[in-house]
Amino acid sequence: MRKIWGNPWIGLVFRLVLAGVLIYAGAIKLFEPDGARDAIVAYRIFGGSIPSILGWVMPIAEVIIGLLLLIGLFVRWAGFLTACLMTAFVLGIASVWARGYNIDCGCFGGGGDVSEEGRTGRYTAAILRDLLFVGMGVWLVAWPRTRFGLDLSPSRSSKSEIVNYGSAEKSTSEGHDNG
């Protein structure tokens, strides 16, 4: 039996799920006029030229982080940034909800004001989904070594990590046999 926590196969799945989500969400926004600007404006959080700037920066960042996760490079940083981004989305949606606005979260393109119908379900689903992504990001920060990644070393001490990882796996399997 392989252990669950830190399992490099689970890490691979999380990496690919987040990569797919981020690349898709980022690319679709890049194809919209003004990027994600209109969707950001609907949150009524930022004024001035911030929505226009974020409207381009955010989708580009999403695509970059997504690609890094896809090829498995700088996984710890990419996971960290994913968790930060998704946390920001959760806070944004919660804030809009609390202030009583009816918007489409614009998570995957679109966005803007919509009718009140189905608001609770829509916001709840978006928040739960993003929290799930936060969890996956945190996992990759904790265990950035995953299958089929280009990262040879997630931290400076490449060798010791490899050794530790190998021995940790070994010791659990032994532990299992003994028990």
Place this chain on the structure above:
Amino acid sequence: MGDKNSDRRAKAEAARNAANAGEKKRERITRIVGAVVVIVVVLGIIGIAVVARNSSSETAGGSTATADPNAPAPKGTFPTGDEYAYGVPFNDAANVPVMEIWEDFQCPACQSLEKANGAGIEQLALDGKIRLIWRPATFLDGKLGNDSSVRATAAWGCAVDAGKSKEYHTEVFANAPATEGDGYSEELLLGLAEAVGITGADLETFTSCVTDGTYEPWALNSTQVFYDSNIPGTPLIKINGQEINASIAVEQETLEQAIAEASK
């Protein structure tokens, strides 16, 4: 013996170091190559997106107008630089709450609002309970790929000159396309003049105003204000600068409550 042993250890150490250095180098190369690939792919996606956007932003209609702060504006509308720049006042009352309605003639929700309580809102202005200001926007042209919002708004501007702002406003929404995006034909916009009672010399002025697209730059000026003030969409209703939910304005009773609240 001892010398031989330490010699072997040193050799092993050197080999390990060499392997280590090789691994480090490989790792560095991997990172650089990976980063370059990511950057190239990102630039590629941005490039494709820009090309795709440019080809889709060419509107299907014939309007080639651009925003111009010095362009002519319909009579009585707020001038460039004003707090309500390019807005259309209706029965401008003083010392009462200001009610602004941002709307786009191609927006179905604006049409619903107009149908549900347009007359009620106008009555509040006529009764001197609010200072009503319509704030036109044509942002849906870009989203729908046509030029109907700018043409309809410009035609409305021509009707404002003829003193038929409320009537023409009502008629445009009453004739809004059943399917969002189908837009307004020029024949329809010209024909509505009859429905609102623009006749004689006024009709001639109106017709040339519409066919010349005289107020298209004005419509785009207002849209620029819409973007610059980060208005999230239409309809967007403000009372004394504070956004209220459109569902409040749909019911006359709740709207009057909101206005009473604002007058306090």
